[in-house]
Each structure stands twice: as structure tokens, then as C-alpha cells.
Amino acid sequence: MPANFHPVILAGGRGTRFWPLSRKKRAKQLLALDGKETMIQQTVARLMPLAKAKQFWIITNGDLRPEIARQLKRLKPEHIIAEPVGRSTAPAIGLAAFILRRENPDAVIGLFPSDHVVTNEVRFGEILGEGIEIAAAGENIVVLGIEPSRPETGYGYIEVGSLASGNARHVLRFTEKPNADRAAEFVRSGNFYWNSGMFLWSAKTLTNALTEHLPKTAGLLEKIAAEYGTRKFAATFKRLYPRCEDISVDYAVLEPRSAKGEQESRIFCLRADFGWNDLGSWTALHEHHVGKSTPADGNLVSSKGIFTLNASGNYVHSPEKFVAVVGVNDVVVVDTEDALLITTRANSQDVGKVVKFLDKKKLKKLV
Amino acid sequence: MPANFHPVILAGGRGTRFWPLSRKKRAKQLLALDGKETMIQQTVARLMPLAKAKQFWIITNGDLRPEIARQLKRLKPEHIIAEPVGRSTAPAIGLAAFILRRENPDAVIGLFPSDHVVTNEVRFGEILGEGIEIAAAGENIVVLGIEPSRPETGYGYIEVGSLASGNARHVLRFTEKPNADRAAEFVRSGNFYWNSGMFLWSAKTLTNALTEHLPKTAGLLEKIAAEYGTRKFAATFKRLYPRCEDISVDYAVLEPRSAKGEQESRIFCLRADFGWNDLGSWTALHEHHVGKSTPADGNLVSSKGIFTLNASGNYVHSPEKFVAVVGVNDVVVVDTEDALLITTRANSQDVGKVVKFLDKKKLKKLV
Numbered sequence: 001m002p003a004n005f006h007p008v009i010l011a012g013g014r015g016t017r018f019w020p021l022s023r024k025k026r027a028k029q030l031l032a033l034d035g036k037e038t039m040i041q042q043t044v045a046r047l048m049p050l051a052k053a054k055q056f057w058i059i060t061n062g063d064l065r066p067e068i069a070r071q072l073k074r075l076k077p078e079h080i081i082a083e084p085v086g087r088s089t090a091p092a093i094g095l096a097a098f099i100l101r102r103e104n105p106d107a108v109i110g111l112f113p114s115d116h117v118v119t120n121e122v123r124f125g126e127i128l129g130e131g132i133e134i135a136a137a138g139e140n141i142v143v144l145g146i147e148p149s150r151p152e153t154g155y156g157y158i159e160v161g162s163l164a165s166g167n168a169r170h171v172l173r174f175t176e177k178p179n180a181d182r183a184a185e186f187v188r189s190g191n192f193y194w195n196s197g198m199f200l201w202s203a204k205t206l207t208n209a210l211t212e213h214l215p216k217t218a219g220l221l222e223k224i225a226a227e228y229g230t231r232k233f234a235a236t237f238k239r240l241y242p243r244c245e246d247i248s249v250d251y252a253v254l255e256p257r258s259a260k261g262e263q264e265s266r267i268f269c270l271r272a273d274f275g276w277n278d279l280g281s282w283t284a285l286h287e288h289h290v291g292k293s294t295p296a297d298g299n300l301v302s303s304k305g306i307f308t309l310n311a312s313g314n315y316v317h318s319p320e321k322f323v324a325v326v327g328v329n330d331v332v333v334v335d336t337e338d339a340l341l342i343t344t345r346a347n348s349q350d351v352g353k354v355v356k357f358l359d360k361k362k363l364k365k366l367v
Numbered sequence: 368m369p370a371n372f373h374p375v376i377l378a379g380g381r382g383t384r385f386w387p388l389s390r391k392k393r394a395k396q397l398l399a400l401d402g403k404e405t406m407i408q409q410t411v412a413r414l415m416p417l418a419k420a421k422q423f424w425i426i427t428n429g430d431l432r433p434e435i436a437r438q439l440k441r442l443k444p445e446h447i448i449a450e451p452v453g454r455s456t457a458p459a460i461g462l463a464a465f466i467l468r469r470e471n472p473d474a475v476i477g478l479f480p481s482d483h484v485v486t487n488e489v490r491f492g493e494i495l496g497e498g499i500e501i502a503a504a505g506e507n508i509v510v511l512g513i514e515p516s517r518p519e520t521g522y523g524y525i526e527v528g529s530l531a532s533g534n535a536r537h538v539l540r541f542t543e544k545p546n547a548d549r550a551a552e553f554v555r556s557g558n559f560y561w562n563s564g565m566f567l568w569s570a571k572t573l574t575n576a577l578t579e580h581l582p583k584t585a586g587l588l589e590k591i592a593a594e595y596g597t598r599k600f601a602a603t604f605k606r607l608y609p610r611c612e613d614i615s616v617d618y619a620v621l622e623p624r625s626a627k628g629e630q631e632s633r634i635f636c637l638r639a640d641f642g643w644n645d646l647g648s649w650t651a652l653h654e655h656h657v658g659k660s661t662p663a664d665g666n667l668v669s670s671k672g673i674f675t676l677n678a679s680g681n682y683v684h685s686p687e688k689f690v691a692v693v694g695v696n697d698v699v700v701v702d703t704e705d706a707l708l709i710t711t712r713a714n715s716q717d718v719g720k721v722v723k724f725l726d727k728k729k730l731k732k733l734v
Contacts, residue, residue, distance in 0.1 A: 020689075056387050087568060097410065144482050305730065307721050309716075309717060321706050322730070323707045323710045324386075324706070324707070324721040325709045326718060327709070327710055327711055331695060331698060333700060337688075338688055339688050339689045340688045340689070341693070342681070342698060342700055343692070343693040344691070344693075345693050346694065347677065350676060350677075351691075354674050354691040358689075363672065363689070
């Protein structure tokens with residue numbers, strides 16, 4: 001186990017595309033979408049070989065914090081931090097970095113989403129180990145890149161240059177959500193990876209980078225971090241955090257830094273071939289499960305009993321009922337106590353729009 | 368109100384194509400599929416202008432009788448008869464006819480399904496009135512025919528000959544469920560009507576016809592009828608009724624009688640243009656409702672709140688939930704406490720197969 005490695009897990013998202021199962025107080029990362037453990041429990045479990053429980057940090061919000069603490073009893077409760085207002089990744093990870101730097105500037109921080117899937121945990125550990133070594137050696141930033149399997153337009157892409165060492169390549173450029181033509185070109189070229197949202201860097205490197213590229217927010221975060229562990233923390237956090245810029249660490253730090261050029265930016269991309277899936281929709285979840293169990297008809301139904309006739313490629317979640325699927329293909333039906341979603345595999349990425357509607361109509365019980 | 372008219376309503380069917388809403392003890396006729404009243408309550412209500420409550424008879428089974436009696440409190444409970452075993456229409460209507468003949472041989476009996484829809488009740492009353500007159504005048508049999516709107520292969524057809532009187536034509540022939548080619552030919556010719564399952568005849572005519580064409584069963588029914596109203600009835604009914612032939616009145620009486628020729632058979636068809644629909648499936652129900660309310664997108668959703676996006680032609684029944692339909696067309700989803708059906712408008716006629724499966728697997732709670 002590498003000493004000094006501190007995973008920081010970002011768990012403030014809503015995961016609205018998993019409505020009606022996901023709700024404001026039961027976001028995607030708190031659901032057991034793949035197996036018995038919830039997404040965040042799996043995220044922690046796969047990092048446990050790399051860090052002690054007391055070294056984990058979770059950044060979330062007040063709606064989710066109680067359930068997260070309940071699901072992750074081994075972690076230190078004071079390391080589960082609820083943002084007073086939602087902010088993007090730069091302030092969230094920055095706060096953890098400024099707190100950790102006070103203890104140990106050489107602490108290596110790993111930034112992890114809380115709701116992704118990794119199928120090869122051994123490989124995950126190997127790659128993380130390599131990345132932690134690079135991040136620990138000076139002012140380096142490591143980003144984990146996923147080899148693209150399709151011209152996805154919803155992801156960010158990392159363009160890599162020359163080989164640096166081992167599996168690591170120098171990063172040339174970050175490109176957010178390209179259009180379909182550019183995405184296809186990226187995939188063809190072979191020099192582009194999907195941005196997994198997983199980064200590694202020392203506390204010193206990250207805080208210095210924030211101070212350089214986002215000085216106002218860095219100053220605020222430093223003040224908040226100075227009060228961490230004192231009685232004043234909550235009030236200071238609540239007062240100053242809303243003034244932090246709502247910007248992602250990609251935009252705030254990585255893009256400007258990558259502009260310094262391949263050698264000077266010291267950003268490295270590790271090819272992360274550990275079976276990554278961000279489970280971005282019901283359809284992605286369906287495909288992930290089908291990939292594991294390969295049912296002949298592609299139907300995945302969680303129910304108390306099932307009858308299918310001339311049906312294929314359907315995803316049905318109705319765990320308490322008998323489910324009959326007759327003469328229908330490629331639909332997604334998710335049944336909960338108070339809401340029923342009916343969509344298709346091709347359209348499930350639009351489910352977030354249901355939540356927008358419910359928010360707008362103030363149907364609070366349903367969001 | 369014509370004196371002597373006695374509606375006999377057949378209410379022993381299961382209506383399995385409305386599963387999961389319909390169940391063994393809550394068959395289609397006991398459901399409020401169209402408006403606030405149940406199908407059987409509507410059937411009785413539309414006949415009420417034509418007969419006194421005490422003149423109605425219901426033939427059903429032991430599973431359904433308690434709920435029918437509860438839904439039809441105005442009827443005489445002793446007129447709601449539960450068959451000890453399920454039998455087709457000839458024994459069922461025959462029993463009522465033999466009982467009624469003992470009171471009054473000239474009683475006109477109307478046979479009615481319990482689960483059909485009629486949209487024009489005024490016209491219904493007019494046509495019934497005409498039919499009752501014909502049936503009361505001697506050895507006549509009146510059948511109500513529906514002008515076919517499509518080459519339906521699931522119905523029986525009535526071929527008519529020359530005009531007899533008013534709206535009545537002589538019947539030439541009955542043809543059960545033709546293939547698609549013949550059905551198309553029938554519809555084109557203009558001389559064919561759908562058999563609505565509604566018949567009118569005097570008690571004397573019907574019992575005589577049964578005695579002629581189905582003598583063994585007629586003899587048994589006469590014995591059972593002789594005990595009606597006595598303490599011995601239940602035991603005799605239970606003992607003799609299972610020995611009655613399981614045959615429809617169409618096969619047993621109408622087809623052989625029509626073979627006597629247009630004039631001699633004395634079977635008359637009345638064109639029943641009162642907006643009939645047998646609601647044979649979820650799809651038929653959907654189309655019936657859309658026909659009445661014509662929503663722009665053809666979605667019919669009963670729910671507590673709804674959101675639709677790029678969705679049309681869907682039928683969703685989930686009255687206790689918020690329903691979201693996203694990017695999906697022409698599906699049928701029926702949500703009940705313990706079962707969830709997912710099918711399409713094109714395939715909902717196969718829903719009966721779910722019930723067959725459940726019967727076979729002895730999943731009694733679900734049927």
C-alpha cells in the first residue's frame with residue numbers, strides 16, 4: 001500500500017438519468033445498480049487496497065451526506081464533507097487539497113467519481129500504483145484515460161503525445177464534448193482517450209496550480225482549510241465556499257496548464273484499461289449487465305417472476321412484481337413505489353429531462 | 368317498457384386479455400374500464416329502461432358471484448346464478464329459458480354479454496324494442512349484427528338475405544372466425560355482419576329449439592329448472608349441470624336452424640348501429656378511449672401526474688403513480704400492485720398467454 005495516498009471521492013451529483021430510482025436524497029452513487037454494494041461502496045472498496053480508511057475523503061452535499069455516512073461506516077465522519085452549496089470539481093477537490101497540504105504537502109491526492117464501474121480491480125490497482133508514483137515525483141499531474149470504444153459526444157477527450165515512461169504519455173490537449181465528426185476523427189486517430197475524471201497529484205502540486213490559475217478561489221479555500229478541525233470551520237465554510245468559482249478542475253487547471261506544451265505542463269495520461277464504465281444511463285447499465293451475463297434474448301428483468309414472449313433487448317426494473325413482457329423490444333421500464341418510467345434504450349439519456357420537469361413543477365416528493 | 372322482457376347476462380368469462388387488471392375473482396366485466404361504472408353495471412344500466420330489475424338474470428361462476436352481487440344490489444340475488452362448472456352459452460341461457468318458461472312461455476329472453484361497450488344507448492333501446500317485438504311474435508329468433516368496420520378474423524359473421532321487416536333481414540348462415548381472405552371478402556360483400564352475441568327469443572322458442580337440437584342437455588336443464596326455488600335446487604344443479612354439453616348456442620341452435628333456409632329458420636338479423644365495441648384487448652380499449660377524447664398525441668395515461676416527451680400512441684395504466692413516457696411509441700403498460708405488463712398495441716391480444724402461463728405454473732395469486 002503506497003503511503004500518503006489520499007482518495008478524494010466526489011459524491012455530490014444527482015445522477016438524474018437514473019430517475020425514478022435515483023432521487024435527491026438517494027442519488028445514483030447510493031444505489032446498488034451493479035451488484036449488492038452501492039456505487040460509492042464499490043468505489044471505496046476498490047481503493048481500499050491502496051489507502052487506509054482514515055485517508056479517504058468524500059465531498060458531497062447535505063441531502064446525501066447522512067446516507068453516505070451510513071453506507072461508509074469505516075470512513076472518518078469528519079472526512080465526509082457536505083458542501084454548503086453545490087460547486088464544480090475545482091473548489092471541491094481544492095478544499096481537500098488545501099486541508100491535506102497543511103498535514104503533508106507531499107500527500108498524493110486521487111480524485112475519483114463515486115458512481116462509475118470498474119470490472120478489473122487488479123488492473124485498477126496496478127495502474128493506480130503507477131500513477132501514484134508519477135504524481136509523488138515532483139510537480140506532475142496524472143490523468144487516467146480510457147481507450148474510446150465509440151465516437152461518444154458526451155465525454156471529454158484527452159489528446160496524448162510522446163511516451164513519457166511506462167504506460168504514461170504526455171498530454172497535449174483536453175477537448176470537451178466534441179461534435180460527432182470530430183469524435184469519430186478522435187477515435188480513428190488513436191491518440192485520444194476519454195477523460196475518466198480520475199486524476200492524481202500531490203497536495204502541493206494541486207494547491208500551487210489552483211493558486212496560479214484560480215487565485216481568488218484558491219485564497220478562499222486556503223482560509224476555509226485553515227479552520228478545518230476547529231469550531232469555526234462550519235461557519236467559515238458556509239460563508240466563504242459560496243464565493244468560490246463554480247468551475248471544473250479540467251477547465252480551471254488542466255486546460256490552461258496543458259497549453260504550456262507537452263513537456264512543460266507535466267500532465268501525464270495513463271491508459272486505464274481496467275474495464276471502466278460510467279453507467280451514464282439506464283441503457284448503459286443494461287449493456288453493462290448484458291455484457292456480464294449475456295442472456296440469449298438480451299432481456300434484463302429484475303422482478304419477482306417473469307414471462308416473456310417475442311421480447312428482446314428490454315430492461316425492466318420492478319423488483320417486487322411479476323413482470324410480463326409481450327411482443328416488445330428495446331424498451332426500458334423502471335417501476336418504483338411512486339413513479340413509473342417508460343422509455344427506450346435509444347432514448348434513456350433524456351430521462352434527466354423528467355427530473356428537470358419535476359424540479360420546475362416543484363414536485364419535490366418525486367425528485 | 369315492454370312487458371315480459373327478461374335480460375339474461377352472461378358473466379362467467381375471465382377476460383384474460385385484460386390481465387393484470389383482470390383476475391379470476393375480478394374478471395373484465397367487473398372492471399371499470401370505461402368510465403366510473405364497471406362493464407357489467409353499464410350492461411345492466413343500459414337495459415334498465417327495457418326491463419324491471421327483478422326481471423334480470425345473471426349467469427356467472429362461484430369466483431365472480433360475490434362481487435357481481437355486490438356491484439348489482441338492485442337485482443334479485445336469486446337471479447344471480449353461479450354455474451357449478453363452466454359451460455358455454457347453450458346450457459347457460461337454456462337454464463334461464465327453462466326456468467322462465469315455467470312462469471311464462473311468452474317471456475322474451477335477451478341474451479347479453481356482460482363486458483361490451485355501447486356508445487349510443489338511445490339507439491340501443493330502439494333496436495332492442497324492435498327486436499323484442501319480433502321475438503314476441505311467434506317462433507322467431509333475433510340476432511343483433513354489427514356492421515363490420517375491418518376484416519376481423521376473431522369474430523363470428525352472420526350472412527343476411529332478403530329484408531324481412533323494418534331493419535330486420537333474414538339470416539342465411541353463421542360463419543365462425545373466417546381466415547383473413549374470407550373476412551375481407553365478407554366485409555366487401557356488404558351482406559355480412561359481426562355476431563354481437565346478443566340474441567332475442569321467447570322462452571318457448573328457445574326451449575323448443577334446445578329440445579330439438581340438443582335434446583339430452585335440454586332434458587337435464589328442464590329437470591334443474593323444475594327444482595328452481597326449492598331447497599333441492601343447489602344439489603340438483605350441482606349434480607346435473609356438469610352433464611350438460613359444453614356448446615355455444617350458436618353451434619347448438621343457430622347454425623343447424625339456419626340450415627333450414629332463409630324463410631323456414633325464422634332467424635332475423637337486426638343491424639345494430641349503436642356504437643358497439645367488445646373491448647377485446649388493451650389496444651381495443653385504448654382505441655375506444657382515443658375515439659372519445661382524441662388526445663393530440665394519442666397517449667392515454669391514467670396516473671397521478673404525467674410527463675411525456677417524444678411519445679405517442681401509448682396506453683399506460685398506473686393510477687397511483689407519476690408516469691413519465693420518454694421517446695417511446697405505441698406501447699401498452701399496465702401496472703398493478705403485484706404485476707406489471709409491458710406490451711405493444713400490435714401485440715396486446717397475446718396477453719391471454721401470460722394467464723395461460725400463470726395457470727400452468729399454478730401462480731394462483733397472480734391469476
